[in-house]
């Protein structure tokens with residue numbers, strides 16, 4: 001357990017088409033040993049497969065439908081995706097590591113709010129049946145998402161509220177669920193960010209590190225493409241905020257991530 005894990009990174013995105021090999025090499029140089037690839041929609045499944053098949057030691061596939069891509073045809077899309085989730089033999093890994101990313105996003109558009117909720121509930125059922133963690137995206141929707149998770153909680157449901165940007169009260173509700181983590185990424189490093197005060201209060205045992213590449217690059221890379229090798233910059237800031245050593249942050253967050261996603265050795 002002597003490396004880093006990026007628990008949320010879209011390295012399969014078009015932004016990496018030109019230089020993915022160098023991006024992966026930079027991860028290895030800095031000891032980022034595993035990268036979880038949260039799927040977005042039907043089109044990106046092939047990209048997730050290709051990347052995780054090419055770099056199976058590093059890139060770990062997931063299957064799910066992002067809330068911003070839930071449209072009126074979501075039922076049909078989920079039916080196609082279900083095959084990938086339930087018969088993951090098409091991946092070299094012969095398995096997937098999570099269901100996601102799913103969740104609710106009411107920031108841009110609420111036209112499909114009801115469909116988003118239905119799609120989330122279906123994916124919660126997959127996660128429970130398959131005993132897999134669920135990766136949750138929330139925007140202007142944390143309380144609604146917490147409520148849906150709480151209503152559907154059983155002894156198997158577990159996961160992460162990725163890119164957590166809520167209040168202390170919301171963080172407490174998530175922790176009380178018992179088997180859910182909070183993901184922290186680049187905004188922790190931004191000037192005037194409210195995130196450090198929140199994460200100062202949250203136990204390290206409940207935190208996962210993530211980059212959300214290619215989005216949300218940490219300081220000093222703001223305005224550029226984000227990549228998984230920047231993960232230690234977020235960890236460094238978390239160590240300062242929590243007054244801990246970088247080593248302690250690495251050890252505990254890597255353990256958290258390994259436990260949640262069932263990663264045996266890194």
Ligand SMILES: [Zn+2]
Pocket residue numbers: 008010038101212
């Ligand atoms: Zn994402």
